[in-house]
Amino acid sequence: MFKRLHDLRTPVSFEFEGETVTAEDGDTVAAALLAHGVRHVRDAVVSGRPRAPYCMIGACFECLVEIDGRPNRQACLTPVRAGMAVRRQSVAGGTPDGGAQ
Amino acid sequence: MKGADVIVIGGGLVGAAIAWGTARQGLGTLLLDEGDTALRASRGNFGLVWVQGKGLGCPEYAQWSLRSADRWADFAGDLMGETGIDVGHERPGGVLLNMSEDEEQANTTLLEQIRREAGNKPYEYEMMDHAQLRDLLPGIGADVVSGSYSPYDGHANPLYLLRALHTGFKAQGGRYLPGHRVESISSDGAGVTVSAAGTTFSAPKVVIAAGLATQALAAQVGLSVPMTPLHGQIIVTERTGSRLPMPTNLVRQTREGVMMLGYTVDDFGYDTATRPDRARNVALGALKAFPYLRDLRVVRSWAALRIMTADGFPIYDASDSHPGVYVATCHSGVTLAAVHALDVARWVAGEEAPADLERFSTRRFDVQEVA
Amino acid sequence: MNDSTPMHDSRVDLAIIGAGPAGLAAAITASGLGLTVSVLDEGRRPGGQIYRGIEDAPARGEQWMTLLGEDYARGLDLVKRFRASTAQYRPEHSVFDIAPDGGLGILGPDGAHWIEAERVLVATGAMERPVPLPGWTLPGVMGAGAAQTLLKSSALVPGARTVIAGSGPLVYLVARQMQTGGANLVAVLDTTPRANYRRAAPLLARAMLAGNEIRKGLAWRREVKKATPLFRTGVRNVHVEGVDAVEAVSFETGGGRGRVDCELVLLHEGIVPNTQLAMAAEADHDYDELQACWRPRLDAFGRSSAPGILVAGDGGGIAGADLAVEAGHLAALAVAADLERISHAEAVERGAAARAAIERKSALRRFLDTLYRPRDEVLAPSHDDTLVCRCEEVTAGELRQIAAMGCSGPNQAKAFTRCGMGPCQGRMCGLTAAAVLARAGGRSMAEVGHLRIRPPIKPITVGELAALDGVGPPPDAGPLLPTAPDEGTD
Known part of the structure; x- marks a missing residue:
């Protein structure tokens, strides 16, 4: 959905839903996902409808994702790190400890 | 002058429950409320429908709580039927957690004594050690020494409860006037007159259920209602998957999936500011009980002023000097909502008082002073 | 500059929240007057939203600076002066709690701390006004300012078919930047109500005297109009259509209903102050009918009704980056005077130029606010x-x-x-x-009235809150929390 004006200078790779995404060092997770063409980053908590980053300044909380097993991370404020595992946040982000109910 | 059969002063949980109840009795009911920033203890409510541990030295209160908890399912069903609002009531039982040997000792003594005082009336609970508790509440922390389980306990959403009561009240033909803080109550032979926001209203009956404003209003009709505000702080997390099968005194999970962490009790007068050290204590206490809460994000903390009567028990009374004026106030607006809507409303409507209601009159404070 | 040395137990004279133009200017002035200053910034580099990425910009080349424009480039000097000051910069720190007397709950990479400051300057700027319309939650809808943030921080421009719908100067600035960057902008839908032009017309002459902003804006608009396949004004009733993501935008003009296929919709109806912190500190706020937002009640130097709290920049009412610098300077003078480092007379004297600059622009502000007041359906x-x-x-x-x-x-x-x-x-x-x-x-x-704002103002985990330091140790004897159920809350 977005394209880069420059070639990558310091590429950093991480995973989104198991797929490798390569971004520029210093990108936020949200920017990296948008540049990669990812539109749907979480499900709304009531309806389950798809949602995507909206404000990019940490105000709207639409970009909540799970990063390295921790739910509810704001993708627009979190810088990419090599090897991080990012997942789409499904309804309510699973149980707090991933434990079975 | 605007008339009604009953005027209820206070649109919080106690007033709204009684007003819904009197409106359902067919009485023309007027509900006078403050504005958007009323103190409103219900907004800081933890949402327990709780019996366990209540009523030491007052078995009538233990039974009153149990009666309400028993009637809650029907009450919630009635609200659902009339308003379509699911107030999230569940009664899976509840656990009072003991976080130290001292707490275990104190709570064991407390519960045994209450059971003794109950006499031949039912009073069930079961003390469980850490291992038993772990089966009931998977994921509890190592610091949890033990806990008492009671099948009587449950929980509900206090905010939806308030909304449902207001919605049901309107549906029953009740009239709701926010922005009307009551300044005075007087009576003549014809009835009771209430003035609020420059307007006067009159009715044969008036119920004072005005939370912390109750004391001053009740004094105008010759009733002494001793109470203090208690500062209580709670923390609410984001929604998460279903994890906690039943409420505890420290943490409960709502139907929406948020974790509510409670609670502090302080006397800070009428200051409603949240305190960072209290928030820290709540978080720390919850985390010790359920370490899996660690990475959940807090989205809200809330401090509310709750009502504590001088002896902790509810107060229901009728004025001798101002016939037709009633007072109703208590600490547990959610737990007792069912009896307020069903029993207290009938009493106000003129039916016989529920058994043991006399025990909750203000006369008990006179006796104590004499003694 | 003192770069992010942990100083959790020390008490500073002035804590500044936000490192945009107001916060940076205040830090420069206050530290210059000998105050100890700590700047708490959510970002990793100073500049705030308006100057986001500014320190990295020169390295991206001249073309890049041209694309972002001279107003952006002006931030470079400000950031350099801030870096040269003695103010302490604490990046990646959010403020989750604020007390009216200057206490702050802060969360950084090393956890949560409670700190005390003699004065707190809230310089948290503005956010785009949310634009609630049918379909605005679909993936592919975002703020025009959000897209600009992606441009400044990551050099990203829309690659998909894009529509900008909204009103205000930023619409044309962003459209022009996107087009310069090679974005596929298929439509610009200007939602400025026609009636606003009539209301603003009498204010135009004085506004033009206040600076060259209007001429600049008109030039952007001409360029954008020329370069955009579908350009409409007086647009109403914007709907975003789509099932799981944006598929099209439909809208109304005097000429009937229109529709354009697209994958990305950038909405913008102006910006509004970030009032969360000032409201949480229980500072009084008034509703500004013209700007259609809440703003804290401030004196001429930025003091709020809460004793320890000042507000400067767009967070105190929308006025733009240049005036935010002046407001930051004034707030720093007020703090210096209140803490008796300079006399009140000196503060007034040193602040005269800043106040004159603010006054000079007031006619322009009035014109812009009148012209771009959102239509009722947006509010x-x-x-x-x-x-x-x-x-x-x-x-x-x-x-x-x-x-x-x-x-x-x-x-x-x-x-x-x-x-x-x-x-x-x-x-x-x-x-x-x-x-x-x-x-x-x-x-x-x-x-x-408005929502009462309670902490946490920024997210904090249960674990982080449990480890909050600076508020005294948890009780080591006796229960942490009451256990007697009679005292509970039900």
């Missing part, structure tokens, strides 16, 4: 199905329903519907919910 959506609260998915219709029940304001509405109870804590729905209630009840915004 209080008329379609019942439109989501007002994105987090908890509360619709305008549901709010109107409880308004009919007698619900008196947004706090009761929050309790009844969960509107404003989600993770954004009312940032996205607070203004709209109050406007819907006001409209439904025939009352003013001042009568309806």
